[in-house]
Amino acid sequence: MNHEQSVLGVDIGGSSIKFCILTRGKVGLHDTVHYENGTNPPEIRRMIVRKINEWKFVGYVGIGFPGIIEGESIIDAPNLGTDWKEYNLLGHLRKEVDCRFAIINDADAAALAMCRETGGWEDENILCLTLGTGIGSSWLKKGELEAGTEYGRIVHPDLHCSLERWASVRTLNEEQLSIHDWANRLSTILQFLETRYNPDRFILSGGISTSSDDWLQSITENVQTPVLISTYGDLTGAVGAAKLHSV
Known part of the structure; x- marks a missing residue:
């Protein structure tokens, strides 16, 4: 899938990852994948890469992450484990798939979605x-x-x-x-x-x-x-x- 006006949203949670394709502001394809092998960085990275490949998506990917973000680095993720401290998730993802990534705190991502609702x-x-x-x-x-x-x-x-x-x-x-x-x-x-x-x-x-x-x-x-x-x-x-x- 390679549409200039389509964006993939990824919401990393404590028990699952939610994915959705947003096209011209409208929700299209979406899925929830529950963790089977923990919430360590390699496992979550693998799940994201697998979904991108499954959907054959090429383009912009936005990631909401449950922790403190500075730039592109994860400073802390108390609900996912200590392995995430100072982990550059986007740097690793860019080596595996041809997409343009951005990351934001998950609650801030949710607020961005709500902007339209508060018009x-x-x-x-x-x-x-x-x-x-x-x-x-x-x-x-x-x-x-x-x-x-x-x-x-x-x-x-x-x-x-x-x-x-x-x-x-x-x-x-x-x-x-x-x-x-x-x-x-x-x-x-x-x-x-x-x-x-x-x-x-x-x-x-x-x-x-x-x-x-x-x-x-x-x-x-x-x-x-x-x-x-x-x-x-x-x-x-x-x-x-x-x-x-x-x-």
Whole structure:
């Protein structure tokens, strides 16, 4: 596949990688591939190369990565393991496939996808949260992306643990919480963030957002700030990574 107006978005998560082709702003071919052999750099690199070859894609590839990015280097990736520190993923990928790569933090990628959804709120400050293995965060301030926040790592003064340790999807699964109990925990996190940062809106994304009918109402009843779900659902990060080539 070699279309000038097609871009491949890659969203590296804690349990899987999501891929999607974006053509003229519209989502086309997409897939989710779960990890079978861990989340080490060679394995994730192999999965990306395999999908590019499978789809015969040549062109721009945007990658959303769950960690701190400086330039093209990965500084830290706490949810994937210590092998990722100072790892140049793009440098290795360029040696294997003929594509043009860019990389961004996964929560910042999700916020890029949401820019189009916030077209009527150009004067607002919107806090975008990605719910998954951790909790990623990014701002859309008056229509502009403000990258580099790591609110999921903030330690809540009353809970004595980080926000993502309290209410991530990983915690939901590891502690076998009911969806009701997890929603109450997420409400606590959103209440903390709205008090500290005073956003005009929250927009949530991540795989669990596709089942928001089961839990969103209980959150909106407990949080004063409007809470919305990304219309891209679990593809939000991949779509935003693809949009990286148009910003």
